[in-house]
Amino acid sequence: MIAVLGAGIAGVTAAHFLKAAGEEVLLVDRSEVPASGGSGAAGAFVSPKIGKGGPLQELTNEAFAFAKDFYREVTPHAFHADGVLRIPKNPDDEEKFESYEAYNYRPYERWDAKKAQAAGLHNVPGGFFFPEAGDGDAREICRVLAAELPRRQMNVERLEREGGHWILHGADDRIEAEHLVLATGYESDLLDLRYLGIRGLWGSRGDYSTSRQFPISLHKDFSLSSSRERRVKLGATHVKHPHPCLACDGRPLKALEAKAAEITDTSDFRLLETFCGMRSTSRDHFPVVGPVIDVPRMLEESPAIVRGAKVPLIHHEGLFLLNGLGGRGFVFAPLMARMLAEHITKGAALDKRIHPDRLFWKWVRRVGRTGDKDSK
Numbered sequence: 442m443i444a445v446l447g448a449g450i451a452g453v454t455a456a457h458f459l460k461a462a463g464e465e466v467l468l469v470d471r472s473e474v475p476a477s478g479g480s481g482a483a484g485a486f487v488s489p490k491i492g493k494g495g496p497l498q499e500l501t502n503e504a505f506a507f508a509k510d511f512y513r514e515v516t517p518h519a520f521h522a523d524g525v526l527r528i529p530k531n532p533d534d535e536e537k538f539e540s541y542e543a544y545n546y547r548p549y550e551r552w553d554a555k556k557a558q559a560a561g562l563h564n565v566p567g568g569f570f571f572p573e574a575g576d577g578d579a580r581e582i583c584r585v586l587a588a589e590l591p592r593r594q595m596n597v598e599r600l601e602r603e604g605g606h607w608i609l610h611g612a613d614d615r616i617e618a619e620h621l622v623l624a625t626g627y628e629s630d631l632l633d634l635r636y637l638g639i640r641g642l643w644g645s646r647g648d649y650s651t652s653r654q655f656p657i658s659l660h661k662d663f664s665l666s667s668s669r670e671r672r673v674k675l676g677a678t679h680v681k682h683p684h685p686c687l688a689c690d691g692r693p694l695k696a697l698e699a700k701a702a703e704i705t706d707t708s709d710f711r712l713l714e715t716f717c718g719m720r721s722t723s724r725d726h727f728p729v730v731g732p733v734i735d736v737p738r739m740l741e742e743s744p745a746i747v748r749g750a751k752v753p754l755i756h757h758e759g760l761f762l763l764n765g766l767g768g769r770g771f772v773f774a775p776l777m778a779r780m781l782a783e784h785i786t787k788g789a790a791l792d793k794r795i796h797p798d799r800l801f802w803k804w805v806r807r808v809g810r811t812g813d814k815d816s817k
């Protein structure tokens with residue numbers, strides 16, 4: 442049996458593809474309902490990445506191509522491909538837009554200021570419109586995917602390897618599994634995962650009632666969704682902090698509301714519900730998907746690695762990770778989950794861009810330079 446720890450978008454998609462490959466899967470989370478972590482707060486915008494090319498943009502856009510089809514097929518009622526208009530974040534960004542165009546995901550349309558104005562936007566110089574992009578209902582997507590899976594509610598306090606199995610220890614309960622997939626988001630303290638440099642960034646989202654029609658979604662340095670049933674979502678992740686949502690006092694939303702008002706008429710927006718959550722990013726901002734290095738054992742058996750000695754990597758047996766999805770968890774998760782499932786069930790080689798091993802050697806040498814206390 443494969444236990445998947447974490448019922449956010451990473452965990453539910455990993456469990457979905459493992460089950461589709463014929464594995465017996467158990468989805469474990471401390472919460473009774475899926476998407477209780479960062480996933481539940483997400484606006485779940487699913488759109489391509491714009492920029493001057495490069496491996497992260499390429500990977501994001503491969504993931505986007507896969508994700509939009511995945512949601513259309515698996516959770517069609519909870520994904521709305523109304524199109525997303527990408528607007529320059531600031532005058533600097535506006536200057537660069539020209540150079541982004543050659544690297545754009547296709548299909549897209551180039552909008553000018555006139556077209557933006559006709560769509561009810563002001564102070565918008567134009568942008569790129571991606572008609573296949575859209576937004577999802579984050580909780581509903583996770584609920585539907587989790588509903589097809591056996592589940593267990595447990596706050597896992599400790600992990601242990603015993604008799605060829607992983608033991609997940611709760612306060613007064615335990616689960617035994619041959620394989621374990623960790624999909625715990627920004628919480629990464631069950632094992633020594635310092636080499637991945639996982640850190641949290643929290644953000645907020647407000648859902649508002651409005652009588653205005655927003656036929657498409659907008660993305661600037663915040664996102665505003667198309668309207669459905671007289672409701673829109675406004676959100677962004679923006680605050681670097683190790684702890685989630687210190688105070689949902691509405692302040693972050695006030696700033697977002699002001700930004701939205703700069704580009705469109707938000708005068709009748711009334712706040713209905715606030716969501717806060719933490720997303721997690723790896724050291725190099727790429728997802729981390731695959732086997733996990735046994736850091737304590739490597740440091741103990743080969744202490745010279747901190748001075749540059751090269752030895753074979755030792756991985757925890759039967760342990761895998763799906764994390765570091767950043768601000769694009771709903772874009773990345775389906776493709777990353779499928780890649781992980783193919784690796785676990787068919788031994789398929791993992792894409793180097795997402796393999797967690799890439800982060801180890803640089804980190805371990807830094808430990809050598811800065812001392813064992815080095816964390817992230």
Ligand SMILES: Cc1cc2nc3c(=O)[nH]c(=O)nc-3n(C[C@H](O)[C@H](O)[C@H](O)COP(=O)(O)OP(=O)(O)OC[C@H]3O[C@@H](n4cnc5c(N)ncnc54)[C@H](O)[C@@H]3O)c2cc1C
Pocket residue numbers: 446447448449450451452469470471472475476477478479480481482483484485486487595596597598624625626627628631642643644645646664676677678716717718719720721763764765766767768769770771772773
């Ligand atoms: C405000 C906001 C807006 C966002 N907007 C978008 C967006 O528009 N588009 C997009 O693609 N992404 C967006 N994101 C990012 C996206 O939400 C994240 O990338 C994604 O949710 C990460 O999913 P995850 O499954 O890795 O983590 P999480 O959703 O945090 O799930 C981790 C799960 O693990 C469980 N868990 C952890 N430790 C334990 C334990 N010890 N025992 C039991 N259970 C445990 C938690 O309960 C939780 O359910 C946004 C994020 C935020 C916060």
